[in-house]
Amino acid sequence: MVTRIAVTGDRPYDVVVGRGLTKELPPLLEGAARVAVLHPPALRARAEAVAEATNLKTVPIEVPDAERGKSIEVAARCWDELGAAGFTRTDVVVGVGGGATTDLAGYVAAAWLRGVRWIPVATSVAGMVDAAVGGKTAVNIAAGKNLVGAFHPPAGVLCDLDALDTLPREDIAAGLAEVVKGGFIADPRILELVEENPEAALDPHSDVLRELIERKIQVKADVVGVDLKESGLREILNYGHTLGHAIERREKYTWKHGHAVAVGMIFAAELGRLAGRLDDATAARHRAILELLGLPTSYPEEGWSELLAGMRVDKKTRAATLRFVVLDGLAKPGVLAGPDDGLLRRAYAEVAR
Numbered sequence: 031m032v033t034r035i036a037v038t039g040d041r042p043y044d045v046v047v048g049r050g051l052t053k054e055l056p057p058l059l060e061g062a063a064r065v066a067v068l069h070p071p072a073l074r075a076r077a078e079a080v081a082e083a084t085n086l087k088t089v090p091i092e093v094p095d096a097e098r099g100k101s102i103e104v105a106a107r108c109w110d111e112l113g114a115a116g117f118t119r120t121d122v123v124v125g126v127g128g129g130a131t132t133d134l135a136g137y138v139a140a141a142w143l144r145g146v147r148w149i150p151v152a153t154s155v156a157g158m159v160d161a162a163v164g165g166k167t168a169v170n171i172a173a174g175k176n177l178v179g180a181f182h183p184p185a186g187v188l189c190d191l192d193a194l195d196t197l198p199r200e201d202i203a204a205g206l207a208e209v210v211k212g213g214f215i216a217d218p219r220i221l222e223l224v225e226e227n228p229e230a231a232l233d234p235h236s237d238v239l240r241e242l243i244e245r246k247i248q249v250k251a252d253v254v255g256v257d258l259k260e261s262g263l264r265e266i267l268n269y270g271h272t273l274g275h276a277i278e279r280r281e282k283y284t285w286k287h288g289h290a291v292a293v294g295m296i297f298a299a300e301l302g303r304l305a306g307r308l309d310d311a312t313a314a315r316h317r318a319i320l321e322l323l324g325l326p327t328s329y330p331e332e333g334w335s336e337l338l339a340g341m342r343v344d345k346k347t348r349a350a351t352l353r354f355v356v357l358d359g360l361a362k363p364g365v366l367a368g369p370d371d372g373l374l375r376r377a378y379a380e381v382a383r
């Protein structure tokens with residue numbers, strides 16, 4: 031069974047979820063003569079299968095794994111390879127991998143000749159439910175996470191559930207942090223599904239995980255379809271990310287993104303609660319559900335001053351005003367602008383305990 035989730039907007043496309051999806055590629059490649067297939071070492075075999083399914087001249091480009099691939103130097107090497115292969119505006123970049131690889135591939139495509147077609151073939155839970163959908167592409171720089179990038183929607187997104195067979199359980203859980211985020215900001219049924227059967231949520235063969243993936247893709251599609259460039263509504267997808275990205279930066283990108291977002295959501299929930307906007311039970315539900323999935327919910331006390339500095343480069347900051355996505359209730363996201371230092375410290379104390 032194949033599910034197609036439509037993403038609307040100026041450049042609409044489908045997110046396809048199912049198994050054995052390589053046959054979905056050729057229609058997305060119409061008019062192309064060449065396809066570059068970016069992939070990390072661990073996904074070479076899958077990338078070769080994708081390349082074969084294109085029936086076109088392919089340029090395989092192996093990139094470093096995870097966040098090590100999300101750099102301007104790696105992007106520059108990819109552009110050199112596209113140049114050497116004579117890539118034109120009708121050619122296509124395909125990213126086969128998790129969110130780090132598809133963020134890189136999307137950015138390589140966004141900048142090459144000022145924008146060519148690209149297709150993420152997402153192989154991780156985080157990639158399927160979040161990174162591959164919505165056209166946010168980026169690399170990291172010394173100043174912070176995803177600070178150089180572009181909004182560049184893909185031509186289509188493939189989420190082949192067969193790929194999850196080889197995804198480590200820790201990465202399934204990390205991806206579920208982004209799914210849980212979707213539960214708190216928009217679709218509480220996601221939270222119930224995890225609470226009813228966390229083991230099934232972590233099982234790549236379960237119908238529960240498939241339902242969670244599809245529900246979270248729908249949450250994201252509903253948002254990015256109306257606000258591609260994050261001029262308002264899209265900010266809700268950043269729930270938990272203000273502190274999360276600061277943790278990733280402080281940890282020199284050795285922490286999994288989903289782990290940092292899990293801690294970031296505890297912080298955001300406490301900010302909402304201590305600001306008098308979120309009820310105690312919904313705030314406590316964050317810690318409980320993330321613990322069910324074995325995700326981290328705390329971070330050392332001594333990190334605070336560095337984290338505060340890191341949060342200042344968040345893209346939601348306006349002038350000197352820090353802005354956070356918080357909840358005014360379950361599935362009622364809003365913005366908390368300019369919280370005072372005391373409130374930030376008290377919320378962080380709940381994370382550091």
Ligand SMILES: NC(=O)c1ccc[n+]([C@@H]2O[C@H](COP(=O)([O-])OP(=O)(O)OC[C@H]3O[C@@H](n4cnc5c(N)ncnc54)[C@H](O)[C@@H]3O)[C@@H](O)[C@H]2O)c1
Nearest residue numbers: 096128129130131153154156157160161166193196197287
């Ligand atoms: N653009 C967006 O809107 C968006 C949204 C969410 C996350 N992200 C980004 O995505 C990244 C997090 O995504 P991620 O967790 O997929 O990271 P990742 O790409 O680093 O993948 C995590 C690990 O899983 C491995 N892997 C992936 N698929 C596999 C498979 N099928 N079998 C075996 N191993 C596999 C990868 O090689 C890597 O080691 C971060 O860089 C984050 O900033 C972007």
Ligand SMILES: O=C(O)C(=O)C[C@@H](O)[C@H](O)[C@H](O)COP(=O)(O)O
Nearest residue numbers: 160164166175176264267268271345
């Ligand atoms: O799609 C979005 O918008 C998101 O915020 C989704 C996040 O899960 C994702 O990690 C995104 O890359 C963060 O964006 P950033 O603009 O804060 O770098």
Ligand SMILES: [Zn+2]
Nearest residue numbers: 160208287291
């Ligand atoms: Zn994220």
